Amino acid sequence: MRAASVDESLMRQWDLWGTALMAMAEQYDQSAVLPGDPGVRAKIVLATTEYCTSANLSPAARARADGLLLQFAQAVETQVRIAMAYKLADCEWAPPGIVRYLAFDQLTVARPILLKSQQLRDEDLIALSNLSAEHRKLIAARKALSPPVCETLTYHDEDDVLDALARNNGARLSANAFEDLLDAARRNETLLSHLAARFDLPQSFAKRLIRFASDAIKDEIIKRYPRLPQHPLHEVGEAAVQIVEHQAPISISQALVKKLHQSGRLTPSYVLRALSERRLEVFDYAVAELADIEVEHWRRALSASGPRAAALALRAMEVDRSAYASMCANLEAAGRMITPHRDALSGLLRAIYADYSPDDARKALRSFALPASIR
Numbered sequence: 001m002r003a004a005s006v007d008e009s010l011m012r013q014w015d016l017w018g019t020a021l022m023a024m025a026e027q028y029d030q031s032a033v034l035p036g037d038p039g040v041r042a043k044i045v046l047a048t049t050e051y052c053t054s055a056n057l058s059p060a061a062r063a064r065a066d067g068l069l070l071q072f073a074q075a076v077e078t079q080v081r082i083a084m085a086y087k088l089a090d091c092e093w094a095p096p097g098i099v100r101y102l103a104f105d106q107l108t109v110a111r112p113i114l115l116k117s118q119q120l121r122d123e124d125l126i127a128l129s130n131l132s133a134e135h136r137k138l139i140a141a142r143k144a145l146s147p148p149v150c151e152t153l154t155y156h157d158e159d160d161v162l163d164a165l166a167r168n169n170g171a172r173l174s175a176n177a178f179e180d181l182l183d184a185a186r187r188n189e190t191l192l193s194h195l196a197a198r199f200d201l202p203q204s205f206a207k208r209l210i211r212f213a214s215d216a217i218k219d220e221i222i223k224r225y226p227r228l229p230q231h232p233l234h235e236v237g238e239a240a241v242q243i244v245e246h247q248a249p250i251s252i253s254q255a256l257v258k259k260l261h262q263s264g265r266l267t268p269s270y271v272l273r274a275l276s277e278r279r280l281e282v283f284d285y286a287v288a289e290l291a292d293i294e295v296e297h298w299r300r301a302l303s304a305s306g307p308r309a310a311a312l313a314l315r316a317m318e319v320d321r322s323a324y325a326s327m328c329a330n331l332e333a334a335g336r337m338i339t340p341h342r343d344a345l346s347g348l349l350r351a352i353y354a355d356y357s358p359d360d361a362r363k364a365l366r367s368f369a370l371p372a373s374i375r
Contacts, residue, residue, distance in 0.1 A: 038077060041075070046080065048072070069097075096119045099119040136153050151174055151177050253279070256285075268290065287313050300368045311349050312356065
């Protein structure tokens with residue numbers, strides 16, 4: 001009881017001191033001194049930040065501190081916000097509003113928050129992951145990551161981010177995230193070795209990973225999973241892999257697209273990004289999936305009448321017509337079609353969107369598989 005009384009007394013004293021500090025800060029904020037004197041401004045802001053991180057505040061004091069720090073962060077220089085971020089990043093009881101504000105600041109400010117702060121929720125981390133590759137790389141190095149955040153990180157298919165995630169034992173990888181990592185590991189030996197070393201690698205994924213791993217990595221996986229079938233790998237070797245692939249003739253790109261579609265992550269924006277990144281096989285399968293046509297129908301249509309096929313595909317996928325010019329430019333840059341004059345493209349696009357429903361556009365694309373005489 002005595003210890004509890006002492007703790008309560010200290011907390012009351014701490015809150016009183018903090019209240020006085022924040023009152024002084026508010027007084028400065030309402031005067032001409034703080035706006036006109038960066039040195040005084042920095043001292044007050046950092047002293048208030050230090051107070052907030054030195055001891056766990058009462059809910060009332062914490063809410064007041066949060067509002068005040070948010071107010072200050074909008075008025076101080078970048079270097080002061082960086083100092084605030086470093087003080088708040090390691091604090092378990094940091095006011096959440098100011099932490100989120102700094103997390104969405106420029107990257108030099110946000111860096112320590114992205115790496116360490118436990119005040120960021122999954123929805124914050126997912127939103128931040130969609131800002132840039134550098135954001136994703138920092139988030140992938142956090143001590144703990146939930147399955148939804150991991151899926152957002154692997155979705156972008158960036159080697160640096162995937163490697164950081166594979167090395168992060170605090171990342172709880174979902175089946176979809178493991179699938180993304182496995183796809184990328186086929187082209188990246190370093191990623192493959194880090195993925196194989198994960199303590200939580202499911203045996204089903206280990207069995208697939210071992211098919212294309214080096215002998216050294218195969219041996220390590222078999223040590224961990226001694227019941228995995230060994231003789232096809234060590235005696236038959238690559239020929240066994242080719243037989244397995246022959247029995248299931250589906251390309252990596254097609255498998256990726258099907259997986260994205262099944263998980264609800266195949267979107268028109270993903271299709272257009274795949275084209276801009278020259279991942280042409282992924283692009284073809286993605287268009288076919290979203291337009292509900294066979295991939296060969298799409299390829300034949302594009303070969304026969306590129307600009308018309310592109311407009312029909314956008315209409316079939318129910319994409320806004322504003323994407324048409326970019327799609328045509330990227331298809332031409334990839335050598336997939338030759339575009340006519342801009343005015344002709346605009347007229348064709350208007351006609352397609354006026355005369356064809358999405359279902360009509362799908363039927364029109366499928367018609368390219370028919371003999372020319374009955375189209």
